[in-house]
Amino acid sequence: MGLAGGMGRGMRGGGPRGPQQKLEPGQRPDTRRVLSLFAPYRGTLLVVLALIALGAAAGVVSPFLIREIVDVALPEQRADVLGWSVGGLVAVTVVSSALGVSQAMLSTRVGQAVMHDLRVSVYAHLQRIGLGFFTRTRTGEIQSRIFSDIGSMQAVVTSVMTQIVSSAAGVLMALVAMVALDWRLTLFSLVALPLAVWMNRRVGRRRREIVRIRQEKAADLSAGIQESLSVSGILLGLTMGRSQALTEAFTDDSRGLADLEVRSEMAGRWQMAVFTTLMALFPALTYLLGGHLLFADPSGSGVTIGTLVAFIALQSGLFPQINGLLRVATQVNSSLALFTRVFEYLDIPVSIQDAPDAVALDADEVRGVIRFEGVTFAYPGADAPALDDVDLVAPAGKHTALVGATGSGKTSTGYLMARLYDPDSGRITLDGHDLRKITRSSLADSLGVVTQETYLLHSTIAENLRFARPDASDEEVERACRIAQIHDHVVGLPEGYATVVGERGYRFSGGEKQRLALARTILRDPPVLLLDEATSALDVATERAMSGALDAVARGRTTISIAHRLSTVRRADQILVMSHGQIVERGTYDELVTRGGVFAQLAAQDSDQEDGAPVPEPGT
Structure with missing residues (x-):
């Protein structure tokens, strides 16, 4: 080999x-x-x-x-x-x-x-x-x-x-x-x-x-x-x-x-x-x-x-x-x-492209209602679908959280929202427009994504942030970093915002990279915010410090957060619990805990993990 x-x-x-x-x-x-x-x-x-x-x-x-x-x-x-x-x-x-x-x-x-x-x-x-x-x-x-x-x-x-x-x-x-x-x-x-x-x-x-x-x-x-x-x-x-x-x-x-x-x-x-x-x-x-x-x-x-x-x-x-x-x-x-x-x-076919009659949405006019209607999706070559006949609504201006065990379909749902893939059946709409009938550029302007795998370019901090908005002023860059709780750390560096982050940002910790990625998306100011495990690398103290700032950013815009740590979604307007590609429970945090179902088991496991105690898998 x-x-x-x-x-x-x-x-x-x-x-x-x-x-x-x-x-x-x-x-x-x-x-x-x-x-x-x-x-x-x-x-x-x-x-x-x-x-x-x-x-x-x-x-x-x-x-x-x-x-x-x-x-x-x-x-x-x-x-x-x-x-x-x-x-x-x-x-x-x-x-x-x-x-x-x-x-x-x-x-x-x-x-x-x-x-x-x-x-x-x-x-x-x-x-x-x-x-x-x-x-x-x-x-x-x-x-x-x-x-x-x-x-x-x-x-x-x-x-x-x-x-x-x-x-x-x-x-x-x-x-x-x-x-x-x-x-x-x-x-x-x-x-x-x-x-x-x-x-x-x-x-x-x-x-x-x-x-x-x-x-x-x-x-x-x-x-x-x-x-x-x-x-x-x-x-x-x-x-x-x-x-x-x-x-x-x-x-x-x-x-x-x-x-x-x-x-x-x-x-x-x-x-x-x-x-x-x-x-x-x-x-x-x-x-x-x-x-x-x-x-x-x-x-x-x-x-x-x-x-x-x-x-x-x-x-x-x-x-x-x-x-x-x-x-x-x-x-x-x-x-x-x-x-x-x-x-x-x-000769590789383009799987995701603009339809001939695709419309360009004005991000300033997007309300942010996302709807899944009977969506089924399977990755090429997969034995089972990642999503199976999913229906959901993320209301405009509200915080919707997707939770579930590993492999339940949370991230796949996020991929489809960002139109990184198209569903095999059903449809996904933004303000009533089928995503396949929206130009990809205007969808990117309307929906900001922060993924769990943070990627930074081998460039300065400022250039990494302006990758999202090249015309952003210094004041706007700093404001985004303050919201993401990273500004104080950046200005404490010898070269400040001119600091080169290194290949894939390896000069920074995982939490610092995630906060920079958050700041980069905040700088775009999209009407819809998709956070895919966006705070998974943050310690509990930093995460709690950021929660208020994120709430401020999310105010007035649709926010979908894909979360592994359930403490981050306590204040979500609705929580959708996923299992094997389907939504099995819906409700607020308190309602789901009281119900004693899958979410309650996940919440108990999450609480025990924060305390440092080993816990069984949900359903065991």
Whole structure:
């Protein structure tokens, strides 16, 4: 088991790692789809093609000037012919160099623009495909596809495509010139071409498969590094005494990747070496054939010395062009595995998106009535539904609490309220509007969420808070932090609000991170507030100190709190008790305790836990 497998499966539970509609290993993407990436830049590409054509035309002029020098200028001692022929050779060299630089600059710009478009397309698509994909895919693998796969395609999209066209144009021009010089020598020069094409196709198939496996291994290695070298990964490795084992696993994975790199680089090298050697022999063989043709026709009406010299010059330029064209074709063929991996992500369907007739709600006008009507929902691949025919109403401006044992469906209810998932049946409404008919952006403006897994960016405190509202003033930021009971702690730091929180906020305790997350949501001032275990990391004293502040924030707005510690929901207007995806009890805290049902057992357990005594599970 390698580094990525050991750390990834150990930390993520061994679920599926990637998109479910993955293409088969040998399947190639549609070539038209690859070429469509260049469509927005067709104007610039036409200029590049024109420069390539001019460069190729200039390249075939030189052999004819050489023939004039050998057949006319030198034998007849024609200084004028020699002068303009040499001047023409110099001019061709200068023009070819200028055209080459211009063509390289434009093609590189187009290539980098295509790379940029592809990266942005993948990133934007991943932002829209929904939470479910990310619960089964490792972050390191996603990063690998965006950076490693697209980065490895850089040579293809920046230079290889134009190199193919350039080489093809050069080959075509050279062949036309060679036929013009002598068709018999031209046919002889191309006798080995079918063998070269056959070898190239065979090598391309082999290299494409190696590249596919190499990129999968590279993605695993990247995911393993991201997991094992994160703060959590380092803590896990050190506390479990697995640092040496992880290093050994990384060594094995890295060695395997290095072997694949060698195999990818060396695939078909022997076949191409044979072809290159054969091509190197052709000029000598052409001299032999040309000499026999010259001897058979001494008058020079067929092949002259100048013709033979010019032909060898063209041939010397043709064979490297053909060889380069075949090498590039092999490279493009193998790079199709990279396009396949990137297109896999672009082809993942967007599960949560705006309906064509979706309306944008004005957050200032939202009352905040949330209603579930016969809602049933199951996670993909789950054996049982997380929610089963749930009906509930969270009245406007009131505090509704969801409580229940682990796995009862509380968090799933919150996910559906925030429309991170859509229900399989039934509907959820906000002020009478089906959530599926509300734009996602306006729903995010109307409903603020604080989750139990607090996430802070590796940035300053102020920048983390302004992630919710970039235009917030310093006074508004401080007010939100005062409400969340974190302002005094922040100003006590040496750099205050300019303090960098560290990766995922690891410079702060769990309670401090949760208070910062609360402040971030408070800063948005949404009409509906969803708190998913938002105070689970706070000590009892801090939690009690915050309760009054949260009550002040919640006043006048709809608040839904998903709670594990029941002391946080004593003053809720209504409490919904969940079990196995259903609401089994409803009422206020006192009513439910008096009733002596599931909630009463949970409350007794909660009270005993605060006292530090072990308690049985509810229902035992």
